[in-house]
Amino acid sequence: MIHARALTRNFKTKSGLVEAVRGLGLDVAEGELVAFLGPNGAGKSTAVRMLTTLLPLTAGSATVGGHDVASDPAGVRLKIGYVGQGTGSGPYHRVRDELVTQGRAQRMTSAAARARADELIGMLELDGLADRNCASLSGGQKRRLDVALGLMHTPPILFLDEPSTGLDPHSRANLWEHISRIRKQSGMTIFLTTHYLEEADTMAERVMVIDKGVMIADDTPARLKADLAGDTLHVSLLREDQTAAATAIARTLPAMRDAQVNGRAVAVTLRDGEAALPEFLRRLHQSGIETASARVDRPTLDDVFLGLTGRSLREAAVGAGMAVSRSS
Numbered sequence: 001m002i003h004a005r006a007l008t009r010n011f012k013t014k015s016g017l018v019e020a021v022r023g024l025g026l027d028v029a030e031g032e033l034v035a036f037l038g039p040n041g042a043g044k045s046t047a048v049r050m051l052t053t054l055l056p057l058t059a060g061s062a063t064v065g066g067h068d069v070a071s072d073p074a075g076v077r078l079k080i081g082y083v084g085q086g087t088g089s090g091p092y093h094r095v096r097d098e099l100v101t102q103g104r105a106q107r108m109t110s111a112a113a114r115a116r117a118d119e120l121i122g123m124l125e126l127d128g129l130a131d132r133n134c135a136s137l138s139g140g141q142k143r144r145l146d147v148a149l150g151l152m153h154t155p156p157i158l159f160l161d162e163p164s165t166g167l168d169p170h171s172r173a174n175l176w177e178h179i180s181r182i183r184k185q186s187g188m189t190i191f192l193t194t195h196y197l198e199e200a201d202t203m204a205e206r207v208m209v210i211d212k213g214v215m216i217a218d219d220t221p222a223r224l225k226a227d228l229a230g231d232t233l234h235v236s237l238l239r240e241d242q243t244a245a246a247t248a249i250a251r252t253l254p255a256m257r258d259a260q261v262n263g264r265a266v267a268v269t270l271r272d273g274e275a276a277l278p279e280f281l282r283r284l285h286q287s288g289i290e291t292a293s294a295r296v297d298r299p300t301l302d303d304v305f306l307g308l309t310g311r312s313l314r315e316a317a318v319g320a321g322m323a324v325s326r327s328s
């Protein structure tokens, strides 16, 4: 549904050339929900704006819904809905009118636009708000209206650029409930950019990680975490003088990547921690090493980013003043 090859976009600025997107290649199949993840300024929005025909390509090529973004932008636009970062509704227009106007702009007949507007008002729980001015809606209601605007012409592909940024956890969960239900009903392909690591982890079937304009990972969240981060066993010993022996045993565990000592605690990073922990404890016991506590920590997508770049996506986001939350 979405294919890009060597997608490139440079910006000329007073301080020089900004290489926002550098030779990106990506493929999204029909019906997939893919999250595009990366720190502030990584090139996510620039890539999405090229794929949605809002920005010309410097180099490379892309097709969306079978249409070339450069030679057939009108064909692309008929196939996609786009929900950008800012709200798409005019403040002094009423909710239903705004939807109908959008439908008319998409060449729907007046009757079809009205019928679809009412359908989406129901689907996105905007009932009771249809005759209100858009300016009077809450943040969550506005975002749901933005999604409704993007869906007026029933596109098979939906681009969502940070759909839930700025929303409280309850409104975020509510927005996702709606998007998930609509997706289940329609089989829509969804391409989403987000700063919320947990949102990407739980909602997306595939995560693409972009950094400095380059794709650095592309896989399911589970595989990214298993391959690039791994689980961590935290085992606390009764005696500090046994940590060296415990670490030596840890290093013999299958798929062991790293072992660190901190006081009486040993932290072992490896693949499939749940399977490895009983074996580790058994070997420690056999060697006369007694343990006080043990647990397995699962990695997050931030651990994946840290493993790939040596930087924390969460800290990069917080440093840049962006909204990042553990809850999704």
Ligand SMILES: Nc1ncnc2c1ncn2[C@@H]1O[C@H](COP(=O)(O)OP(=O)(O)OP(=O)(O)O)[C@@H](O)[C@H]1O
Pocket: 011, 012, 013, 018, 019, 020, 038, 039, 040, 041, 042, 043, 044, 045, 046, 047
């Ligand atoms: N119109 C523009 N002119 C000059 N530079 C730009 C322009 N648009 C984007 N850039 C630069 O391109 C780079 C990528 O920006 P982009 O907005 O695509 O990143 P992003 O990953 O979407 O970031 P964010 O998460 O903050 O939205 C940044 O360095 C940005 O400053």
